[in-house]
Amino acid sequence: MGATKLSGMQKQVLSLYRGFLRAARSKTTEDRRRIEMIVSTEFHKNSKEVDRKNFQYIEYLLRLGTKQLDQLKNPDMVSISSIKVVTSKT
Amino acid sequence: MASLSTTSLSFKAPSIQSTRISQVLRKASSFQSISFGRFHSSKSLRLQISCAAKPETVQKVSDIVKEQLALSADTALTAESKFSALGADSLDTVEIVMALEEKFNISVEESDAQNITTIQEAADLIEDLVQKKPATSEAS
Structure with a gap:
């Protein structure tokens, strides 16, 4: 009741998010805090900015995220960052 | 008739x-x-x-929910409070469930985690998992 059914893609995104938060647990407290901040900001930002019908782009982001998560799982990896290239529409 | x-x-x-x-x-x-x-x-x-989860569990869950959603301490939360009504989206719900996992030292299945919409549901699931846990650790 009230709980809206999630699409397969939404589930994938949430699963990826969970994966990131899980991977962050294995880092030191300080790194963890930072990783969680970055990941949370990134996911929330994309959830607002990306058109939910833009499946191709979401799939691309999912692939990108999965790759970054794999790298983050490496014990030597301490943080992640993302650079956004903004192209103006002119 | x-x-x-x-x-x-x-x-x-x-x-x-x-x-x-x-x-x-x-x-x-x-x-x-x-x-x-x-x-x-x-x-x-x-x-x-x-659904009779212990009041302590419900209280612990409410505290974590408040912390995760950055609600003020005097926000009135009841067991029936919906996460979505408190301003949480599905990403926030994932965060809440992850925080609960750590607090209660349990592991929530992904399919279960997505069905949690209220504090009561979360508390019930936690009690269920906490009860099951000793059995699984004995078996392993």
Whole structure:
């Protein structure tokens, strides 16, 4: 009741998010805090900015995220960052 | 009920009888409604029993939810509070479930995590998992 059914893609995104938060647990407290901040900001930002019908782009982001998560799982990896290239529409 | 009244007409029952039948029918219908009411109340009672998570668990869950959603300490939360009503989206819900996992030292299945929408549901699931946990650790 009230709980809206999630699409397969939404589930994938949430699963990826969970994966990131899980991977962050294995880092030191300080790194963890930072990783969680970055990941949370990134996911929330994309959830607002990306058109939910833009499946191709979401799939691309999912692939990108999965790759970054794999790298983050490496014990030597301490943080992640993302650079956004903004192209103006002119 | 419609078929019953047709039968009484074919028997050419006197008007008194037909009124009696209709009375009986009315009685029957009112009885039905009473039994319906009873059924409803017993259903909710059963639900309450199966959902009786300990108040401490509900309190712990509410505290974590408040912390995760950055709600002020005096925000009134009840067990029926919906995460979405508190301004949480599905990403926040994931965060809440992850925080609960750590707090209670449990692991929530992904499929279960997505069905949690209220504090009560979270508390029930936690109690369920905490109870199951000793058994699984013994087995492993």
